[in-house]
Amino acid sequence: MKQKYQAQIYVTLRPSVLDPAGTAVQSGLAHMGYTDVESVRIGKYIEVSLSATDEAEAHKQLDIMCDQLFANPVIENYRIELVDSE
Amino acid sequence: MKQKYQAQIYVTLRPSVLDPAGTAVQSGLAHMGYTDVESVRIGKYIEVSLSATDEAEAHKQLDIMCDQLFANPVIENYRIELVDSE
Numbered sequence A, B: 001m002k003q004k005y006q007a008q009i010y011v012t013l014r015p016s017v018l019d020p021a022g023t024a025v026q027s028g029l030a031h032m033g034y035t036d037v038e039s040v041r042i043g044k045y046i047e048v049s050l051s052a053t054d055e056a057e058a059h060k061q062l063d064i065m066c067d068q069l070f071a072n073p074v075i076e077n078y079r080i081e082l083v084d085s086e
Helices: A020-031 A055-070 B020-031 B055-070
Strands: A003-013 A037-052 A076-084 B003-013 B037-052 B076-084
Touching (some): A003 A055, A003 B037, A020 B055, A037 B003, A055 A076, B003 B055, B020 B037, B037 B055, B055 B076
Antiparallel strands (some): A003 A037, A003 A076, A037 B037, B003 B037
């Protein structure tokens, strides 16, 4: 019997990698008058609903999905939060 | 004296709004063999470092930034988490 899980995945650029989009947003904010903003970094937030036999299995599948599809492991980190949704 | 704050902003599509990109990712995952994935929804995750006089002021500024720049309030929700980074 498979359980349903809800996963929240956060994909962020590694700290050593430049974020041109974030820098553009920061300079846009500065032009709008928000000069107290020191840095902006933009990542992805992905919500996945899936079914799996147990939490370890769900986590394992999500790890592979992140490595293969959601994140570029060369330049990005990811973090998975898993919630049992049943 | 201004304090430094670190904000994490999550921007998600409202539940009633279709997410074609998420649907495409879900069908991509199905083709890769992950047929247990029921839904994928893609949002944005934004990290902002800013300085403000206090937490309420920081929150107020971030709210305006979200409404004006980060999120489209017609189709997106946002959530702000604020951490005192000093």
